[in-house]
């Protein structure tokens with residue numbers, strides 16, 4: 087069972103890699119401006135959009151929130167090569183997610199417990215949840231499909247690092263983790279982390295598109311013209327973050343309650359706690375920035391990206407560079 | 418997101434306008450203060466302070482912190498003798514108690530109060546104020562509909578259940594309904610921000626009136642630990658607590674059980690203690706575990722670690738016998754432990770003939786060389802000892818670890834190795850050159866516990882619960898208004914205005930219009 091789990095993990099990385107390449111190919115073969123932007127720009131802006139592709143949508147986007155219609159179906163013309171590739175990318179993502187699920191479930195069966203007991207399992211769980219969140223998002227809002235490039239990039243990197251650096255053989259839980267707070271705390275943290283991950287991918291996508299709209303044509307920005315409508319992606323990113331933030335807050339609170347039960351203090355500025363605090367403050371900053379009209383949406387998006395970097399720091403940096411009470415079994 | 422017109426970047430309500438007769442310099446100072454306050458309570462400042470707080474927290478995760486592990490700070494001092502004092506002067510080892518960290522969060526909380534108070538007043542006012550009358554041109558609103566059928570005002574009002582609705586009648590017979598919903602968003606926001614203050618108060622209270630201590634307890638009735646400052650291995654008392662305030666319970670470790678997998682990974686730890694106190698005497702037996710602390714009146718006791726304490730009996734050449742139980746700290750997860758048993762009173766009062774035994778205890782010693790244990794359980798225990806004879810340096814006045822010999826005494830030759838190292842199994846006796854004997858009687862268990870009390874905890878928990886209640890309300894709440902205008906000629910039109918970002922508003926508005934048309 088353990089070996090099956092490991093094999094499925096390898097499959098997962100490979101299939102996600104394929105999905106990422108398909109997304110990349112979609113950009114490479116996509117005809118500029120067709121994807122997303124033309125189909126979904128708010129009605130008033132659509133005309134301009136069609137005339138001069140890549141008109142600055144962001145600059146005009148109304149902070150007033152007179153929400154533009156979300157989805158306007160593109161005309162009935164035949165799907166292009168690019169959108170076929172994009173569709174295949176989503177199919178590959180689904181296949182990868184199935185392998186991923188299989189890997190996590192067989193791991194749990196092999197260990198006879200919840201598969202969250204060490205760093206490797208935790209990262210596998212977050213990335214699985216991340217893919218699920220992503221697939222639900224694409225299903226509900228097809229216009230943001232292009233964010234998949236970054237989602238798959240994160241997935242490949244995270245699952246890859248989990249498999250190569252963090253891998254731990256199947257083992258039992260140490261007594262310190264043997265608590266129902268364990269399931270509650272880790273569950274909330276994993277869920278919110280995965281939401282932040284997808285939200286971070288959407289923020290990056292928004293920044294690329296917004297940069298393109300401001301005339302940047304450097305590496306990555308050149309893709310901007312083929313990306314989805316910036317406003318829709320930005321709104322998606324906000325919704326994901328707004329959804330994740332209370333769950334993260336709950337997860338940190340549950341962690342504090344558990345810390346009281348286990349160590350006698352609810353907060354001790356252990357490195358892991360420090361970085362959880364930092365992420366929390368940065369994401370609170372994001373929500374503030376997003377709510378302040380005089381602060382540009384791109385600034386808010388950068389804060390979200392920094393927030394995600396602090397999450398990564400907590401996940402990898404703290405476990406690898408620092409020692410603390412949270413020394414998770416076997417890195 | 419639309420910021421409600423309870424404007425966010427608007428000057429707060431506090432403060433009166435400067436008096437007319439105020440001298441110039443005072444009024445300038447007043448203006449400056451008012452301006453400063455306006456700056457401080459702006460969203461931008463809040464953002465900058467939040468960012469600063471995040472950045473200021475970073476060094477505490479990189480530098481060792483006294484509050485987390487004092488030993489690491491000492492190690493840092495040893496490794497960086499030049500840098501450490503400078504870091505220390507900048508509060509680098511006490512980041513979260515440092516004045517600069519406090520300055521940031523206190524400013525942030527000042528800004529928070531300055532931000533929340535006027536908003537609270539505004540919110541109360543807004544909740545009392547009926548929704549305003551319909552704007553003249555409903556079709557300019559983001560949502561607008563001409564109703565196809567005639568609408569009965571009473572039925573229309575009934576369809577607005579859950580909305581705060583006002584009915585107004587114009588002189589020409591036009592009836593308008595104005596309805597508003599979503600006040601919980603602002604309520605949640607204020608609750609959330611106020612709960613941060615509650616948490617801060619709870620944390621402050623805990624740091625003033627809380628205390629914590631650590632102690633190693635060896636099993637056995639003569640090793641009873643009583644909760645006094647003298648008996649702690651280490652402790653920290655809040656500034657408002659003194660030694661006399663500590664609850665006076667005593668604990669005797671009566672049993673300790675540790676279970677392990679065959680590969681040495683732990684399964685569970687459980688300690689049994691007999692609890693007593695001076696006032697009530699015996700309070701019965703209690704057991705506690707990792708994740709299940711012992712909750713006593715006024716203090717909680719947490720199980721942190723455990724190990725073995727060899728019991729040794731030394732009989733000197735003159736036949737004088739002493740017995741000692743020495744806890745050996747472990748050095749690896751298989752409980753390879755090391756320590757020192759000192760017999761300063763051996764061989765009469767001649768300091769040059771004091772005895773000590775230093776070495777390793779291996780709970781499972783299967784193979785030579787006997788330097789590491791193979792399993793944390795006592796499956797094949799052995800004690801590897803080296804004898805030392807000479808001046809132990811105990812009364813030199815320099816504090817020394819009870820777990821190591823004083824290296825200075827060895828370097829200066831005042832304390833010398835005595836004979837060869839020896840492997841002892843439980844019950845075995847070792848006869849030294851001078852005819853003295855050391856008998857290894859067996860081991861006892863020891864545990865380390867943390868004893869803590871934090872009176873701020875219930876307040877912090879309350880704050881956290883309020884925070885978690887307010888947050889979703891604030892984030893997912895949506896304020897919106899709708900209006901219905903019924904013209905005397907039977908025409909009816911409706912308009913809707915979302916006052917916060919609300920992509921689903923159109924759907925809600927449409928379904929409302931449908932209900933009106935029925």
Ligand code: HEM
Nearest residue numbers: 370373377420425458459460463528529532606613891892
């Ligand atoms: C202790 C630090 C603070 C934290 C952790 C914090 C956190 C948050 C969070 C997470 C939100 C999002 C909820 C929402 O969007 O409704 C929020 C909203 C808000 N915060 Fe703060 N905040 C802090 C301090 C402040 C301060 C100092 C101010 C005033 C200058 C402020 C004013 C606001 C306002 C006006 C909103 C509502 C934005 C809106 O939705 O319209 N906050 N805060």
